[in-house]
Structure formats: C-alpha cells, structure tokens
Amino acid sequence: MRSGYKHIVLSLMAAFLACTGAHASGPENTRAVHYNLKLHVGRMMPHNEMLDALNQEQIRGFEVNAWFGGSTAERINRPKLGAGYFFSNLGNHEVLGNIHALYMSILYPVYSGRFSVEFKPNLGVGYATKKHDPQHNARNRALGSHLNFYGQLSFTGRVPLAGSRWVFRPGISFHHASNGIVVAPNTGLNILTFHAGFDFRSDQGYPERLRLEETTYFNGRNRFAFYYAAGIKQVDREMDKQIFTSSLVFDYGFRLLPSLSIGAGMGLFYNETWRYLSSGNSNGSLPPVQAAIHLSLQKDTGPLSFFLHPGTYIYLPGEEEVPYFTGRLGMRYKFANNLTLQFAIKHHWFALADYFEFGIGYELRW
Numbered sequence: 001m002r003s004g005y006k007h008i009v010l011s012l013m014a015a016f017l018a019c020t021g022a023h024a025s026g027p028e029n030t031r032a033v034h035y036n037l038k039l040h041v042g043r044m045m046p047h048n049e050m051l052d053a054l055n056q057e058q059i060r061g062f063e064v065n066a067w068f069g070g071s072t073a074e075r076i077n078r079p080k081l082g083a084g085y086f087f088s089n090l091g092n093h094e095v096l097g098n099i100h101a102l103y104m105s106i107l108y109p110v111y112s113g114r115f116s117v118e119f120k121p122n123l124g125v126g127y128a129t130k131k132h133d134p135q136h137n138a139r140n141r142a143l144g145s146h147l148n149f150y151g152q153l154s155f156t157g158r159v160p161l162a163g164s165r166w167v168f169r170p171g172i173s174f175h176h177a178s179n180g181i182v183v184a185p186n187t188g189l190n191i192l193t194f195h196a197g198f199d200f201r202s203d204q205g206y207p208e209r210l211r212l213e214e215t216t217y218f219n220g221r222n223r224f225a226f227y228y229a230a231g232i233k234q235v236d237r238e239m240d241k242q243i244f245t246s247s248l249v250f251d252y253g254f255r256l257l258p259s260l261s262i263g264a265g266m267g268l269f270y271n272e273t274w275r276y277l278s279s280g281n282s283n284g285s286l287p288p289v290q291a292a293i294h295l296s297l298q299k300d301t302g303p304l305s306f307f308l309h310p311g312t313y314i315y316l317p318g319e320e321e322v323p324y325f326t327g328r329l330g331m332r333y334k335f336a337n338n339l340t341l342q343f344a345i346k347h348h349w350f351a352l353a354d355y356f357e358f359g360i361g362y363e364l365r366w
Contacts, residue, residue, distance in 0.1 A: 032068070032201060032202055033066055033067070033202040034066065034067040034068075034080065034082075034107075034199050034201050034202070035064075035065075035066050035199065035200045035202070036063075036064065036065050036066070036067070036084075036197060036198070036199045036200075037062070037063070037064050037197050037198060038062065038063045038064075038169060038195040038196065038197030039060075039061075039062050039063075039195065039196060039197060040059065040060070040061040040062065040063060040086075040088060040173065040193040040194070040195045041058065041059065041060055041193060041194055041195075042058070042059040042173075042191060042192050042193030042194055043055070043058065043059055043091070043191070043192060044059060044090065044091035044189065044190070045190040045191065045192050047187070047190065047349075047352065048187060050139075050141055050142075050187070051142060051187065051189070054091060054092040054095055054096060054139065054142075055091050055092070056091065056092050057089060057091050059088055059089060059090070059091060059191050059193055060088060060089060061086065061087050061088025061089065061193070062086075062087060062088075063084060063085065063086045063087075063195070064084060064085050065082050065083060065084025065085070065103075065105055066082050066083060066084070067080035067081065067082035067105070067107050068080060068081060068082060079106050079107060079108030079259060079299065079301050080106070080107045080108070081104070081105070081106055081301050081302075081304065082104070082105045082106075082107065083102070083103065083104055083105060084103055084105050084122065085100070085102055085103075086100075086101040086103065086122075086150070086152065087099070087100050087101070088175075088191070088193075090128070090142075090177075090189055090191070091189075091191075095130065095137060095139050095140045096128070096130055096140055096142060096143070096189070097128060097129035097130030098128075098129045099126050099127065099128050099129070099148075099150070099177055100126065100127045100129075101124055101125065101127070101150035101152075101177075102124050102125055102126075102150075103122040103123055103124025103125075103150060103151075103152065104122070104123055104124060104331075105120060105121070105122045106120065106121055106299065106301050106304075106306055107119075107120045107156075108259070108299065108301075109158075110155075115157060115158065115159050116157070116158040117155060117156070117157055117158065118155075118156050118157075118158055119153075119154070119155055119156075120152075120153075120154040120155075120156055121151075121153055121154075121306050122150070122151065122152035122153075122154070123149075123150075123151055123306070123329075123330070123331055123343075124149075124151075125147065125148070125149065125150060126147075126148045126149065126150030126177050127146055127147060127148070128143045128145075128146055128147075128148055128177065129146075130143075131143050131144060131145055131146050132144045132185055141185040141186075141187055142185075142186070142187050142188060142189050143177065143178075143179065143186060143188075143189065144179060144181075144183040144184050144185050144186045144234075145179045145182070145183040145186075147179065148177045148178055148179045149176075149177070149178055149179065149180060149345055149353070149356060150175070150176070150177050151175070151176045151329060151345070152173055152174065152175050152176075153173070153174045154171055154172065154174075154195070155171050155172055156169045156170070156171035156195070157169055157170045157171055165200055165201040165202075166198055166199065166200055166201075167198065167199040167201075168196075168197075168198055169195070169196065169197050169198065169199060170194075170195070170196045171194070171195050171196075172192070172193070172194055172195070173192070173193045173194075173195055174190070174191070174192055175189075175190065175191040175192075175193065176188060176190050176191075177189045177191075178345070178353035179353075180231070180233065180346075180353045180354070180355045180356035181233040181234055181353060181354070181355055182232060182233060182234060182242075182355075182356065183234055184234040186234075186353065187352070188352060188353045220255075220365045220366040221254060221255040222252070222253075222255070222365065222366050223252065223253040223254075223255065223261055223263070223298075223363060223364070223365050224251070224252050224253075224363070224364045224365075225251045225252075225253075225340070225361055225362065225364070226248070226249065226250050226251070226361060226362060227247075227248070227249045227251070227340070227342055227359050227360070227361030227362075228246070228247070228248055228249075228359050228360060228361065229246065229247050229249070229342055229344065229357035229358060229359025229360075230244065230245065230246040230247075230357060230358065230359065231244075231245045231246070231346075231355045231356050231357040232244060232355070233245055233271075233354070233355040243271070243272045244272060245269070245271045245272070245355050245357070246269070246270045246271075246357075247267055247268065247269045247346070247359075248267065248268045249265060249266070249267040249268075249309075249328075249361075250265050250266050250267075251263065251264075251265035251296050251309075252264060252265060252296065253296050253298055259299060259300045259301065260297075260298070260299055260300075261296070261297075261298045261300075262295070262296065262297055262298075263295070263296040264293065264294065264295055264296055265293070265294050265296050265309065266291065266292070266293050266294070267291065267292050267293075267294065267309075267311070267328075268289065268290075268291050269289065269290045269292070269346075270288055270289055271288055271289075271290065271354075271355075272288045287317050289315075289317065290313055290315055290316055291313065291314050291315040292311045292312060292313045292314060292326050293311050293312065293314055294309040294310060294311025294312075294326075294327065294328070295309065295310050295311065296308075296309055297309075303333055303334045303335070304331065304333055304334075305331065305332045305333075305334065306330075306331050307328075307329075307330060307331070307332065307344075308327070308328075308329055309327050309328040309329075310327040311325075311326055311327055312324050312325055312326065313326060323348040323349050323352065325348060325349050326346065326347065326348050326354070327346070327347055327348075328344045328345070328346050328347070328357075329344060329345055329347065330342060330343050330344025330345060330357075331343055331344070332361070334363060338362055338363050338364065338365075339360065339361070339362055340360065340361045340362065340363060341358075341359075341360060342358070342359040342360070342361060343356070343357070343358055344356070344357050344359075345357075
C-alpha cells in the first residue's frame, strides 16, 4: 500500500511540474496561475441494493488544483485548462476504502455577474485503496480493480474578495469512479458533494466581473464529424474473458459560442457481451449490434474538447435487460488536419459504466 501512495505522490508532482514548466515558457498573457483548495462533504449515491447497504458514512474529502489563464482580463468565453488532485472516502471505509484521483480540468463561466457561476468538468484516473476480492472483500462489487476512471462535474460559485487575489468558491459536485468493466465486477460508484474553498491568483487581483468577449467564428458555425472507437470489457469475473467492443458515431454540432456547440447524432455499437445471458451461457441468436440517437454538447479549449452525448437506444435486439437511456462522456484532441483522437466512457443513466473506448475521427467545419 505504501508503494501505491508513493507512486501517486510522484505522479502528482510530475503533473504539476509539467504544467508549471509549460506555463513558464508561455507568452506573457498566459502566465497567470489560479491555485485552488476546496473541502468536500456529501454522500454516496447508491444505484442498487448492494450499494445502499454499504452506504454508511458521510463523504469527506479535499481537492487541490491549478488553472492557467490570461493575466490581463477575465473573459466569459475563454475557459482555463488545468490539473488537480482529489481525495475522499467512499462511504464505507472497511469495504470500499478511499480514492485518490489525478485529473485534467477545464473551468469556464456559465453566468457572468458580480457573483458568477462556472462549470468545471474533470477527467482522469483514480486509485481505489480497496477492490473486490472473492476471499477477503467479496462485498465490494462496486470496484473490481485498484485503477479506475475518475470523472467529476461541478458547478462552482465565484465570489471575489474585494481588493485581493482571493476568490471564495461554494458549489456542488458529482463524482464517478469505475473501471468500465475492464475487470469485473464493476457497478461503479457515484458521489454527490457540496464544496467550499478559495482560489488564489498569482499575478494580480481578480476583476469583479467576467467580460463577454466579441463573438467570432473562425472555422464556421457548423461541425460534422464521424468517429470510430474500440474498447474491452469483462462479462463476468468467473468467466475470465475479455470481450471486444466498438462503436461508429456520426455527430453534428452548431456553434452557439466560440467554444460551445450543441447538436445531435447517432451511434452504432458492436458489443459481443450481448451474446451472453446473465447465466453466462452463450446465445448466438442475439445479434451483438445496437443503435442509439443522442444530443451532442461539446466544449472546446484550443485543440482539446470535452463532450457529452446523452441519448436513448432506438434498436435493442432480443429481450435484453439494458437501460434505454445511454450516453458518452469524454474528451478529444484535434490535430491541424482535422483528425481527432478520442477517449470516452460509455454509460447507462450516467451511473452505470458500460465500457471505456479509445478512437480516432475526422471533423468538418463550415
């Protein structure tokens, strides 16, 4: 266990050193660093009876992160990119333990005023101190591995303290930890917390208001894209078999703001786990293909984008017990030739992870 903590600390130091190095070498208007510390208090959000029985403790944790933004002005459509660390218990120390998470983060405003509101999505990796063990920790069916995906969605207030470099930040956060059924069992964990903390700005005092920058659309307001992605998942721990999954997604987006687009799309999914019934027996009569439609929300920060695809299945073969609400949460990196790399987690009802996927795509804008 000590070696695990050692690796986490070293990784955290390396991440912050890398970010600091990139910050120091940047141009003058990108040298401001915003440091943040927040305390979290909340509860686990159980989505089945097993987790409800384990939900015995209040969630307590803390979070530290840093964002890198312009030093001359705050603009409502200029989000900040950063990195951070989150730690908390998971509602039952004996069975579920604690989680340590490292993540990348985007912070951007959704309401501008004397007291502003900002949205903060985080995506990264989490280390759970306890996992499922058939002999010593059989009740933990939430996390089948120490290493997990970690995601956080937060709405955080922004209350500048007059004449200082400090900002008070109250807010609410939703956290998710899962390995995407790469290792079974894996029902995943969801946590809802209230947070409060402070920002410190390195260069000068915070402006009282966020300024709305003039809207321009350099690459056109319409975006059409298609992506292919693949992943693996485990049907059941006793089967000890990894199953290949893949998806083909078509997506359209209309740019409402220079860095925010909304639209719709469709996805086709190949997932051979649907050939296996809950008993673990193979049923070759079920075609391993499904189809879904979705809304498309995408936030761009330079070449990096965060996206959310809430949707519903329009084709489900056989009598499968699959929730109709499905979706995808992830991030993309776009190259100069419009090719993109993608990482995402496909889920049901936001709470049930289906699998992780890695993919490549192409975007057209006009």
